[in-house]
Amino acid sequence: MSFIHFHDDVLFTQQLLAAERLYLGALDGLWGPITERAYLEFSARSTAIQQEFGAFDTRSEQNIATLSLRAQRVCRIFLARVLEGGMRVRVISGTRTYKEQDELFRRGRYGNPGPRVTNARGGCSSHNFGIAWDIGIFTAEGGYVTDGEEYDEAARIGLTPDIEWGGFWKGFPDRPHYQLRFKQPLSIVTLREHFEEGEAIQSYA
Numbered sequence: 001m002s003f004i005h006f007h008d009d010v011l012f013t014q015q016l017l018a019a020e021r022l023y024l025g026a027l028d029g030l031w032g033p034i035t036e037r038a039y040l041e042f043s044a045r046s047t048a049i050q051q052e053f054g055a056f057d058t059r060s061e062q063n064i065a066t067l068s069l070r071a072q073r074v075c076r077i078f079l080a081r082v083l084e085g086g087m088r089v090r091v092i093s094g095t096r097t098y099k100e101q102d103e104l105f106r107r108g109r110y111g112n113p114g115p116r117v118t119n120a121r122g123g124c125s126s127h128n129f130g131i132a133w134d135i136g137i138f139t140a141e142g143g144y145v146t147d148g149e150e151y152d153e154a155a156r157i158g159l160t161p162d163i164e165w166g167g168f169w170k171g172f173p174d175r176p177h178y179q180l181r182f183k184q185p186l187s188i189v190t191l192r193e194h195f196e197e198g199e200a201i202q203s204y205a
């Protein structure tokens with residue numbers, strides 16, 4: 001079974017499961033039988049998708065398992081295409097809870113070490129709603145390529161009509177970033193409102 005690992009944030013898990021219409025109970029942050037059942041169903045469906053498309057490396061699998069079911073499918077199709085194109089690519093980031101996003105935001109700020117890695121606080125990144133993933137490209141020796149033409153090449157090979165690529169963003173292009181495309185572009189604020197109310201973001205696909 002593939003398991004998402006947000007047990008320490010029950011409310012966030014409930015919101016993810018509600019967006020799938022698997023959890024229709026109260027968004028109360030309490031783990032009970034209804035949450036458990038929804039969670040097991042989500043895991044079973046994730047495993048079925050994995051079996052349908054085939055498993056990738058461990059790190060990619062761990063991150064894909066955090067995505068919404070639709071994003072899992074779209075991401076797996078994308079990843080298979082890029083790998084078939086001969087690139088060494090992995091999914092290095094998937095869904096983050098608001099708390100995890102806030103921790104990331106604090107890096108390089110408020111006296112914390114390291115470069116700044118994001119401008120988004122919790123609830124302000126598409127990674128907080130189960131719809132986005134980042135890739136890493138690696139050399140034959142296993143070295144991590146942080147940026148470069150390889151990322152344009154991966155998009156050229158892997159993009160499908162279901163995907164919005166961060167590399168096309170005006171202002172702050174984000175070339176390792178991919179997310180689900182919706183019929184009408186949805187702002188982060190709209191995504192957040194739907195997500196927090198337990199509404200089905202996926203149905204806007």
Ligand SMILES: [Zn+2]
Pocket residue numbers: 127132133134174176177178
């Ligand atoms: Zn990203």
